[in-house]
Amino acid sequence: MSAALYRARVFDAPTGPVGEAALRASDDVGLLVRDGIITRRGPWAEVSREPGSRDAVVHDLRDGILLPGFVDTHVHFPQVRAIGGLGRPLLEWLDTCALPEEARMADRAYASAVAQELVHGLASAGTTSALVFGAHFSDAMDVFFETAAGSGLRITAGLVVGDRGLRDDLHTDPATAYAEGLALAQRWHGRGRLRYAVTPRFSLATSDEMLASSAGLLSDVDGAWFTTHINENTREVATVARLFPDARDYLDTYDRHGLITERSVLAHDVQPTDGELARLAASGASVAHCPTSNASLGSGLFPMRRHVEAGVHVALGSDVGGGTGFSLLKEGLQAYFAQQLLGDAGLPLTSADLLHLATTAGARALGLAEVVGHLSEGMAYDAVLLRPPAGSTLETVLRHANDAEDALAKLFVLGTPADVDRVWVAGEDMNDTRLTSTTPKVPLTTLH
CATH class of the missing domain: 3.20.20.140 (Metal-dependent hydrolases)
Structure with missing residues (x-):
């Protein structure tokens, strides 16, 4: 059973309706993913010490913001x-x-x-x-x-x-x-x-x-x-x-x-x-x-x-x-x-x-509410890491954001595909796997 442990700043909004959505934001989250499914979410200090995390490959994503796909x-x-x-x-x-x-x-x-x-x-x-x-x-x-x-x-x-x-x-x-x-x-x-x-x-x-x-x-x-x-x-x-x-x-x-x-x-x-x-x-x-x-x-x-x-x-x-x-x-x-x-x-x-x-x-x-849409335990690890280039306007304003809501607002105002650093579907890193069945995978970094 493949396992990966992600350490990240995570934003998602699992509850609605629109007009009343609540942001769930954590600066240092541990996400344990096995076979593409999030099996554990919690503070990094706790998740990283649990016995189930010992065999997982660790990915530190804290220099970006992790959102659901x-x-x-x-x-x-x-x-x-x-x-x-x-x-x-x-x-x-x-x-x-x-x-x-x-x-x-x-x-x-x-x-x-x-x-x-x-x-x-x-x-x-x-x-x-x-x-x-x-x-x-x-x-x-x-x-x-x-x-x-x-x-x-x-x-x-x-x-x-x-x-x-x-x-x-x-x-x-x-x-x-x-x-x-x-x-x-x-x-x-x-x-x-x-x-x-x-x-x-x-x-x-x-x-x-x-x-x-x-x-x-x-x-x-x-x-x-x-x-x-x-x-x-x-x-x-x-x-x-x-x-x-x-x-x-x-x-x-x-x-x-x-x-x-x-x-x-x-x-x-x-x-x-x-x-x-x-x-x-x-x-x-x-x-x-x-x-x-x-x-x-x-x-x-x-x-x-x-x-x-x-x-x-x-x-x-x-x-x-x-x-x-x-x-x-x-x-x-x-x-x-x-x-x-x-x-x-x-x-x-x-x-x-x-x-x-x-x-x-x-x-x-799309009838996928039990599968994707937020980064909770039991959900597929479909995620996107936004990591704007150093010195860009988005990177600058994110460093000066007042709080998580403000940081998220800045992502919507200034974010573009150029700020998308990594993408996962069911735990598969789209930078490491093919995007089409007929041509070799082109790294996302070359598509920006």
């Missing part, structure tokens, strides 16, 4: 190279930036290269678990799952389907969508740290027949997840209302097919109705808040207070490539800004809330 609940595999398409609202951005790139996934070699870029981007930003919006081509998803399996990351993903409103080369039909999705799930769902997610693009691009096909697949793949988009842009919402004249609202286009459950994650929800919020809360579904994308595409300021007060679970997503990068530190900061700009309608957020959103809340949204 980040959990991204909405990121697009095919859009890595589309990051930075500014100046367009959602539907125009899709037509000019995102969908042409999505069409290139028909080339297996192209898809393979982008898959490698995605897993490198996630890991180098400290993200260890992600719900990935896949590609429209089953061959591209096959190569993606192969790459994800080799990375060691915890990845949930699936074939994206649509039968109208997109480019013709991205359309499919309900029977083909079901058959290809089932074949992918049979090959990859439950293999290692992979799971399958049924993924209709959004109701604007899916007929009732396609959504019924998605419901059949969700029912037939035990433990599968469901993810899609909702209420992102006012023009999108109006178009969906026109396409589904008999639906109560946007949520109903999914809900009447049985697609909204505790295993559902819906991205954006910038313009929800009160009725939709009530039904989301009752179902146990989660919303992936994607703040940099909402700002970049001009979609609006996310009404977090309304979601939280209605009892809707909220986590963070990077929404690459509508979003501006893989870093959930940046997403947390933008989430804070959005709530500040809403004034009295916003939900005041602390640095503990931001960490909770990026870790524990994401784990709950």
Whole structure:
């Protein structure tokens, strides 16, 4: 049985809800990890002297800050190279930036290269678990799952389907969508740290027949997840209302097919109705808040207070490539800004809330709350060490932080992937193992 003993300054936020998250911070913690699981957490002076620690390899991480691995609940595999398409609202951005790139996934070699870029981007930003919006081509998803399996990351993903409103080369039909999705799930769902997610693009691009096909697949793949988009842009919402004249609202286009459950994650929800919020809360579904994308595409300021007060679970997503990068530190900061700009309608957020959103809340949204999200006994050792370069602005302000809450706030304000020094998944150091199954591991230090 392999054992490692980590001595570190540890921050995590295991308790919520958002708006009431409590920071758990300790300057000299001992974490005993056996076979990827934290078996003991306590003061270093105690843990290091216990008989169970005697055979462990000691790692002193006190020159950085150890956080739980980040959990991204909405990121697009095919859009890595589309990051930075500014100046367009959602539907125009899709037509000019995102969908042409999505069409290139028909080339297996192209898809393979982008898959490698995605897993490198996630890991180098400290993200260890992600719900990935896949590609429209089953061959591209096959190569993606192969790459994800080799990375060691915890990845949930699936074939994206649509039968109208997109480019013709991205359309499919309900029977083909079901058959290809089932074949992918049979090959990859439950293999290692992979799971399958049924993924209709959004109701604007899916007929009732396609959504019924998605419901059949969700029912037939035990433990599968469901993810899609909702209420992102006012023009999108109006178009969906026109396409589904008999639906109560946007949520109903999914809900009447049985697609909204505790295993559902819906991205954006910038313009929800009160009725939709009530039904989301009752179902146990989660919303992936994607703040940099909402700002970049001009979609609006996310009404977090309304979601939280209605009892809707909220986590963070990077929404690459509508979003501006893989870093959930940046997403947390933008989430804070959005709530500040809403004034009295916003939900005041602390640095503990931001960490909770990026870790524990994401784990709950993905059904991993008993596995990852905080660094407690019994949890997997999924962790990220932030160690800014000596003399950098972040390193300077951290030395002058007033307390742990202040230090954490500075990490969200100034932290970037360049400050990510080491990343672990189930105790595996991503600097020592492969990040893809098809290429040699590139050390994270070279990715900065």
